[in-house]
Each structure stands twice: as C-alpha cells, then as structure tokens.
Amino acid sequence: xxxxxxxxxxxxxxxxxVSYRDYPLLIQxxxxxxxxxxxxxxxxxxxxxxxxxxxxxxxxKADEAESLILDELNEHLLVYDSITDMPQDELNSTVRKLNExxxxxxxxxxxxxxxxxxxxxxxxxxxxxxxxxxYFSLRLNExxxxxxxxxxxxxKAQGLKELQAIHDxxxxxxxxxxxxxxxxxxxxxAYATLLKLQTHLSLNFLKNEKEDLSNWHQILxxxxxxKSEYTEIPDFSYFLASQxxxxxxxxxxxxxxxxxxxxxxxxxxLLAHRDEKxxxxxxxxxxxxxxxxxEQKLISIYPTExxxxxxxxxxxxxxxxxxxxxxxxxDKFLQADHYTILKxxxxxxxxxxxxxxxxxxxxxxxxxxxxxxxxxHFEDPLIKLHGIR
Amino acid sequence: xxxxxxxEVIRFTFEHGIFYYGISIMGTYLMLIIFSIIxxxxxxxKNSFISYESLLTSQHTxxxxxxxxxxxxxxxxxxxxxxxLSLNYPKFEVIxxxxxxxxxxxxxxxxxxxxxxxxxxxxxEIVTQPVKKIYKSTNPVxxxxxxxDKENGKSKADASxxxxxxxxxxxxxxxxxxxxxHKDTLLKMVKPFVEEKTKVIxxxxxxxxxxxxEVENGFLKKVRAPKQFLPLFQELExxxxxxxxxxxxSRINGLMLVSGGLxxxxxxxxxxxxxxxxxxxxxxxxxxxRMRIYMEDNKQKYKVKYIPESMCWTEVPxxxxxxxxxxxxxxxxxxxxxxxxxxxFLNPKYKVFGLVSFPYWVFFEWLAPIxxxxxxxxxxxxxxxxxxTWSYAIALLIFIYSFSVMITIxxxxxxxxxxxxxxxxxxxxxxxxxxxxxxxxxHPLVLFFSIRGNWFFLTGQKLHxxxxxxxGFKKKNNKLSDYEQRKL
Numbered sequence: 001x002x003x004x005x006x007x008x009x010x011x012x013x014x015x016x017x018v019s020y021r022d023y024p025l026l027i028q029x030x031x032x033x034x035x036x037x038x039x040x041x042x043x044x045x046x047x048x049x050x051x052x053x054x055x056x057x058x059x060x061k062a063d064e065a066e067s068l069i070l071d072e073l074n075e076h077l078l079v080y081d082s083i084t085d086m087p088q089d090e091l092n093s094t095v096r097k098l099n100e101x102x103x104x105x106x107x108x109x110x111x112x113x114x115x116x117x118x119x120x121x122x123x124x125x126x127x128x129x130x131x132x133x134x135y136f137s138l139r140l141n142e143x144x145x146x147x148x149x150x151x152x153x154x155x156k157a158q159g160l161k162e163l164q165a166i167h168d169x170x171x172x173x174x175x176x177x178x179x180x181x182x183x184x185x186x187x188x189x190a191y192a193t194l195l196k197l198q199t200h201l202s203l204n205f206l207k208n209e210k211e212d213l214s215n216w217h218q219i220l221x222x223x224x225x226x227k228s229e230y231t232e233i234p235d236f237s238y239f240l241a242s243q244x245x246x247x248x249x250x251x252x253x254x255x256x257x258x259x260x261x262x263x264x265x266x267x268x269x270l271l272a273h274r275d276e277k278x279x280x281x282x283x284x285x286x287x288x289x290x291x292x293x294x295e296q297k298l299i300s301i302y303p304t305e306x307x308x309x310x311x312x313x314x315x316x317x318x319x320x321x322x323x324x325x326x327x328x329x330x331d332k333f334l335q336a337d338h339y340t341i342l343k344x345x346x347x348x349x350x351x352x353x354x355x356x357x358x359x360x361x362x363x364x365x366x367x368x369x370x371x372x373x374x375x376x377h378f379e380d381p382l383i384k385l386h387g388i389r
Numbered sequence: 390x391x392x393x394x395x396x397e398v399i400r401f402t403f404e405h406g407i408f409y410y411g412i413s414i415m416g417t418y419l420m421l422i423i424f425s426i427i428x429x430x431x432x433x434x435k436n437s438f439i440s441y442e443s444l445l446t447s448q449h450t451x452x453x454x455x456x457x458x459x460x461x462x463x464x465x466x467x468x469x470x471x472x473x474l475s476l477n478y479p480k481f482e483v484i485x486x487x488x489x490x491x492x493x494x495x496x497x498x499x500x501x502x503x504x505x506x507x508x509x510x511x512x513x514e515i516v517t518q519p520v521k522k523i524y525k526s527t528n529p530v531x532x533x534x535x536x537x538d539k540e541n542g543k544s545k546a547d548a549s550x551x552x553x554x555x556x557x558x559x560x561x562x563x564x565x566x567x568x569x570x571h572k573d574t575l576l577k578m579v580k581p582f583v584e585e586k587t588k589v590i591x592x593x594x595x596x597x598x599x600x601x602x603e604v605e606n607g608f609l610k611k612v613r614a615p616k617q618f619l620p621l622f623q624e625l626e627x628x629x630x631x632x633x634x635x636x637x638x639s640r641i642n643g644l645m646l647v648s649g650g651l652x653x654x655x656x657x658x659x660x661x662x663x664x665x666x667x668x669x670x671x672x673x674x675x676x677x678x679r680m681r682i683y684m685e686d687n688k689q690k691y692k693v694k695y696i697p698e699s700m701c702w703t704e705v706p707x708x709x710x711x712x713x714x715x716x717x718x719x720x721x722x723x724x725x726x727x728x729x730x731x732x733x734f735l736n737p738k739y740k741v742f743g744l745v746s747f748p749y750w751v752f753f754e755w756l757a758p759i760x761x762x763x764x765x766x767x768x769x770x771x772x773x774x775x776x777x778t779w780s781y782a783i784a785l786l787i788f789i790y791s792f793s794v795m796i797t798i799x800x801x802x803x804x805x806x807x808x809x810x811x812x813x814x815x816x817x818x819x820x821x822x823x824x825x826x827x828x829x830x831x832h833p834l835v836l837f838f839s840i841r842g843n844w845f846f847l848t849g850q851k852l853h854x855x856x857x858x859x860x861g862f863k864k865k866n867n868k869l870s871d872y873e874q875r876k877l
Contacts, residue, residue, distance in 0.1 A: 216583045
C-alpha cells in the first residue's frame with residue numbers, strides 16, 4: 001500500500017511538473033489523439049442514446065398515428081364494398097377526418113401514405129378503388145409526386161415505387177421525365193412504373209437503353225411487363241437485334257413467357273451470336289418452346305460450344321423430345337468426358353416418351369458403373385433434378 | 390561504449406517502429422470506418438425502395454442449395470432442419486450432411502421427415518470421405534430436403550464438400566444446423582448476385598450471438614445481449630468485425646473472409662478452386678483466398694460482397710476452455726493460410742487483393758498480436774531495468790486504450806443505425822460498458838490465444854478436441870462437435 005502511494009505520488013508529480021510542450025513530438029501526438037478519441041467517445045455515446053430516444057419517440061408517435069388512422073379507415077371507409085355504396089356525407093366526413101389527421105404532423109402524413117399503399121397493394125376490386133379514391137381526395141399523390149423532384153436518386157425511386165403501388169395514371173408525364181435520368185436504378189423504376197400504368201404496352205425504352213441491365217433490373221422489368229394486363233403484346237423478336245446484350249436476353253425471356261413460336265427462326269439465327277450468355281439463353285428457350293426445327297442447328301453447333309452450352313443443348317434436345325436426336329444423345333451419353341455432359345445427356349434421354357427412352361436404354365449394354373448410377377438416379381421418382389440450368 | 394550505442398539504436402528503432410506501426414494500424418482502422426460508412430449508406434439507400442416480392446415470385450431467381458453439416462446434433466437437428474426448410478425463397482433445397490454422427494441424429498431425421506434411401510448418383514468432384522447413403526423424403530412437404538450420410542471426415546470442410554458435390558443449384562449457402570437464420574436470408578444474400586453487373590463469387594452477412602436470445606422451436610423470438618462476460622465481449626468483436634471491417638473491405642472489393650457460419654457462394658467457382666481445404670484450420674478464409682486467386686489467375690472480373698444486415702444467430706463459446714481452442718485454431722488457420730498463399734503478398738498481379746487485403750492480413754491481423762506481445766516483453770524489460778519514463782509510458786497506454794474504445798463505440802453506434810437489434814437501452818449501455826473494459830479484460834485473452842495459435846503453427850503441434858458442453862438456448866450437455874468449434 002505504501003509502495004502504491006509512493007508510485008502514484010511520483011506519477012502525479014511527473015505529470016504536474018512537465019508541460020505539454022516539454023514532451024517529445026510522438027508523445028504530444030499521442031496525447032492529442034487520446035483527447036480527440038475521448039471527445040469522439042463522449043459524443044458517440046451521447047448520440048447513441050439521443051438517437052435511441054428519438055427513434056423510440058418516433059415509433060411511439062407512429063404507432064399512435066397508425067392506430068388512429070386504422071380506426072378511421074376500418075370504421076368508416078373499409079366497411080363499404082364500393083365507393084358507390086358509400087353515402088357522400090360519410091365519404092366527405094371520413095376524408096375530412098383523415099385530412100385532419102394528415103395535417104397533424106409529418107409522421108401522420110407518412111403513416112397515412114404507408115397504410116393506404118399497404119392496403120392498395122393487398123386488396124383488390126372495389127375496396128382497392130375506394131382506397132385509391134381516398135388517396136387522391138387526401139391529395140397524397142402530391143407528396144408522392146414531389147418525391148420525383150428530389151435531388152436524391154433513391155427518393156425518386158421511392159416515389160416511383162409508390163406510384164406503381166397506387167396506380168396513379170395521371171402521373172405518366174412526371175414519370176416520362178425520369179426515363180432519361182442518369183441513374184440506371186431510377187430509369188429502370190421509371191420504365192417499370194410506366195409499364196404498370198400504361199394501358200397499352202410501349203417498349204420504346206428497350207430500343208433506347210444503352211446501359212447494361214443487371215439481372216435484378218431484368219427481373220423488375222419482366223415482372224412489370226408480365227403482370228400488367230395488356231390487350232396487345234408486342235413481338236419481342238423485334239428486340240433481338242438490339243446492340244444491348246441484356247435487352248436481347250430480356251426479350252428472349254419475354255418471348256418464352258408469351259410463347260411467341262413465330263420467333264423461332266429469329267432465335268435459331270441467334271445461335272450464331274458471339275455472346276455466350278445470349279446463346280445459352282437462346283438454346284434454353286428453343287428447348288422450352290419445343291422448337292423441333294432447331295434440333296439440327298443445335299446439333300451442328302454442339303462441337304464448337306463450351307461445356308455449359310453443350311449441357312444446355314443436350315437439355316434442350318431433351319425438352320424438345322422429338323426422338324430425332326436420340327442417337328446423338330446416346331453418343332454423347334457414351335462419350336461424355338465431363339460429368340455435367342453425362343448428367344445432361346442422361347436427363348435428356350430420360351425426358352423422352354417412355355417407348356423411345358426404353359429403346360435407347362435397352363441398347364446401352366456395355367456401360368460402366370457411373371453411367372448405370374446416373375440412369376438409376378433419373379429413374380428414381382423422389383429425385384427431381386433441378387439446377388442444371 | 391559501442392555496446393551502449395548499439396543498444397540505443399535498437400531501442401530507438403524499436404520504440405519508433407512500434408509507434409509508427411501503431412499509428413498506421415489506427416490510420417487503417419479510420420480508413421475502414423470511412424469506407425464502411427460509405428458502403429452502409431449506399432446499401433441503405435439502395436434498399437430504401439426495394440421490394441423483394443419480384444425476386445420471390447420470379448422464375449429467373451437463381452436456385453440455392455443450403456448446405457448444413459451436422460455431427461452429433463441430436464438435440465437440435467429436427468428444429469434446425471425445420472428452420473432451414475422454412476426459409477423464404479422460391480427455389481432452394483436443403484442438404485444436411487450427417488458427418489458420421491455417433492448419436493441418433495440420422496434416425497431422428499429419418500423418422501421426422503419420412504426419409505427413404507434414394508439412388509442419388511453422387512459424383513465426387515471434390516474428394517471426401519465415402520458417402521454411405523443419400524435420403525429424400527417421401528412426403529412432398531419436405532421435397533426440398535436431402536440428407537447425406539457419410540463417414541466422419543474430422544472436419545467441417547469435408548462434410549461441406551460432400552454437400553457441394555451433391556448440390557443441384559448454381560449457388561450454395563454454407564451454414565450449420567444450429568445457426569438460426571432470418572427467414573429472408575436467401576433473398577437478401579442473393580441480391581448482390583443478381584444486382585451486380587460484375588460476377589459476384591461470394592456474399593456474407595452479419596452473424597450475431599444467440600447465447601442469451603429467446604429461441605422457440607429453432608426460431609428466434611427475442612434478441613438479447615449476452616449475459617455472460619465472454620459472449621458479451623465476443624458480441625462486440627462481431628459487431629466491430631462485421632459492420633466495420635467487412636463492409637469496408639466489401640466497398641473496395643478486398644474482402645478475404647466470408648464466415649463459415651453464413652456464406653453464399655458461386656458453386657462453379659468453388660469447384661474450380663477445389664472446394665474447402667480439409668487441412669486448413671481456417672477453411673472459410675482459405676476458401677475465399679483460393680477463389681480470389683483462381684479468378685485473378687484466370688483474369689476474370691469478380692466481386693466478394695457483404696451485406697450489413699444481421700441474418701444469422703449462432704452460439705459462441707461461453708467457457709474459457711472452448712474459447713481457447715476456438716481462438717487457437719483461428720490463429721493457426723490464419724498463419725497457415727497466409728503462409729500457404731504467400732505468393733499473393735504484395736504481388737501486383739493480384740491487384741487490390743495482393744497489394745492491400747493480403748498485406749493488411751499479414752501486417753495487422755497476423756503480425757499485430759506478435760508485435761504487441763513483443764511490446765509487452767519490452768515494457769517489462771524496461772520497467773525491470775528502470776529505463777522507463779512513466780509519463781511517456783502512461784500517455785502511450787492511454788493513447789492506445791482510448792483509440793480502441795473509440796473504434797468499438799463507433800461500431801456500436803453503427804449497429805444501432807443499421808438495425809437497432811436490442812430493444813432496451815440497458816442492453817446497449819451494457820455493450821458500451823463492455824467496450825470500455827474490453828481492452829483491459831478481454832483483449833489480453835485474444836492476444837494470448839493468438840500467440841498460442843502461432844506457436845502451434847510454428848512448432849507444428851496438433852490441436853486436440855475434447856468433449857465440451859454448451860449452454861445457451863439448447864438443452865444442457867449438448868456436445869460441440871469438432872468442426873462446430875471451428876465454425877464458432
């Protein structure tokens with residue numbers, strides 16, 4: 001204890017006697033950084049708890065707003081089957097009350113937009129139209145449209161998502177302005193929004209888009225096009241000549257979705273495309289479209305392709321299953337130098353009608369254990385081989 | 390006289406060298422914080438308007454094979470598989486690899502999921518211990534499930550490789566049956582694969598600690614901060630590593646580690662790289678390193694991405710004996726990987742990976758504990774010989790201490806901003822308090838086991854595993870398997 005007191009006494013003496021400037025530069029830096037670190041720690045700790053308190057307060061207010069708005073919606077609006085069933089006085093009074101709630105503060109406004117979009121998204125028919133009507137009566141569309149003018153790209157994208165959800169058909173002019181936005185995410189959201197709001201399908205953007213679309217963008221656009229209720233579907237083979245490879249791939253996917261068999265000759269031409277991914281997508285699509293006309297071309301390009309596309313060709317021939325390519329498949333099965341080829345050739349043979357399949361299997365007398373095992377694999381009803389593609 | 394001069398020069402060099410080394414570590418950490426903040430903001434903005442519904446309903450979503458090795462997991466296997474089967478994703482399969490369990494894990498699976506042996510043509514693209522049987526369910530409800538029964542390979546790597554060999558889909562998620570995954574794990578982790586125009590070869594997400602969480606039938610009911618000291622410090626370590634470190638590396642495409650507990654990989658690249666290494670003690674770090682080498686050697690553009698969302702909860706060691714084995718292995722695995730792939734070090738051919746990430750791991754992950762240990766010895770020496778200037782020494786200690794606390798507190802703040810996982814303020818306060826004492830209480834343990842791991846590596850000593858108990862949300866006396874401890 002005595003020693004400890006001596007030591008701490010000495011330390012106090014040391015620190016009190018020497019001023020900051022007397023320390024070597026390295027120690028001066030260390031002291032300075034320590035002070036800065038302590039300031040950052042204090043500030044960060046304060047911010048953590050301030051942020052928590054702020055978020056909790058926000059959550060409490062948002063919960064309160066949600067409960068009040070939900071009561072109003074459930075008791076006065078969503079009890080009616082359609083807007084025509086709702087007495088005008090009742091409609092006016094409900095809108096007035098919701099308007100009062102909306103004008104209380106920004107949280108109420110935000111919650112109201114969120115709830116109406118949620119209901120619109122999850123309900124259909126007359127109730128859905130009732131919600132749209134309330135949305136416009138409360139002029140919430142103005143909030144959404146103001147987001148499109150934001151300088152932040154992600155706010156613009158949020159606005160576009162809201163327009164998609166609420167089906168604001170009058171907003172197409174504002175959306176058009178975003179079709180040339182420099183941010184690809186905003187552009188794709190704008191395309192998707194227009195696709196969902198247009199009454200007839202216009203795919204001009206497919207011609208004009210120069211930047212590559214990611215798979216995510218393709219999924220969004222595919223979803224927007226295929227879930228819209230158009231009366232007329234364009235011929236997607238028109239876009240197969242696009243210079244943008246990703247647009248070509250998207251068009252092939254759409255072509256398959258709408259079963260545009262008349263595009264098969266164009267697809268066969270695409271088998272000579274220099275991009276491997278496009279060829280792969282084309283081979284798959286020809287198989288899925290049962291394009292018997294493409295069989296010979298598929299067989300002819302087989303030797304020049306790499307394993308991934310070779311495997312896809314075998315699977316496509318299996319999907320077409322005309323029986324014309326059975327000898328080719330049998331040869332590939334027997335000569336396979338890679339497991340993927342063996343697997344795909346077997347899958348292709350096994351997907352043929354029973355009579356044709358049996359004939360080939362009977363001719364396979366001298367096969368090794370691996371080949372026998374893969375045949376058994378495909379004969380097992382519990383194994384569904386997914387994922388070659 | 391000469392001797393004194395030489396001694397002075399050594400002392401000057403050592404002291405200044407250490408100081409500037411320390412400054413460069415700190416500078417690097419500050420850079421990582423900045424990169425991490427930029428990356429997280431970018432992620433949050435990108436996800437502020439995203440609906441995963443399109444991905445969930447699309448026929449073009451890539452399929453995923455979820456691979457979960459299991460060894461003597463009888464206590465939790467049924468719940469674990471239920472959790473995996475209920476993931477929210479349109480196209481996936483679950484492959485459980487029973488790695489020669491000596492308990493009734495396999496029988497439980499057979500009974501619970503109505504499994505029967507199938508004629509699955511198992512192709513050994515990566516060499517593993519022999520596969521005995523492969524099972525599928527006769528009940529269509531469990532059509533996504535496949536169970537591989539194989540001989541014990543004494544490593545998680547071997548079991549995972551068997552799962553990869555049998556996987557049908559182009560992507561696979563590597564996890565463990567005792568990991569509790571968020572239901573949207575696959576949807577969120579697959580997004581970088583479909584979103585990036587450059588090929589993504591792996592993604593990881595934040596792993597959290599489940600030790601004190603409320604869990605019911607394999608599903609997470611309530612997230613709680615760990616009650617015990619050791620898991621609490623590890624929680625801080627995880628937050629720091631995942632939110633600060635890995636997000637920053639993801640930003641500059643320099644990520645070298647995707648944790649074994651939760652990683653989504655491109656199967657084709659993994660197969661070309663040779664799968665998990667059976668010999669490595671840090672097979673997750675080693676795999677990503679090898680995948681990157683493969684991509685760079687073949688001049689293919691690629692990315693390794695991380696997402697700042699907590700997707701997986703796992704139990705960490707709560708006793709010193711389990712912890713010591715885990716950390717010793719990690720340190721040995723790190724030394725092993727860096728030594729094995731030394732050709733990457735400062736090699737311009739490997740770009741960011743060779744010039745930034747790999748040297749970072751060498752200088753600041755592998756070398757830091759060794760230098761720190763040397764510094765402690767030096768401190769002791771100058772104290773004993775009376776050469777210490779106390780005021781300088783204390784100023785330097787405060788400097789290092791305050792900086793490390795600052796980094797941890799900023800990580801806690803970032804965790805709050807990205808997820809706010811803890812409901813109570815008291816839990817966050819507990820984390821902050823732990824951050825204050827961590828450098829004094831916990832860091833010496835990290836240092837000791839790191840030195841131990843390096844010693845084991847240098848001397849070629851083998852690591853032995855005994856039977857250990859785990860506490861937490863599972864039943865008592867649940868034994869940790871060999872590779873489970875490695876995973877932790």
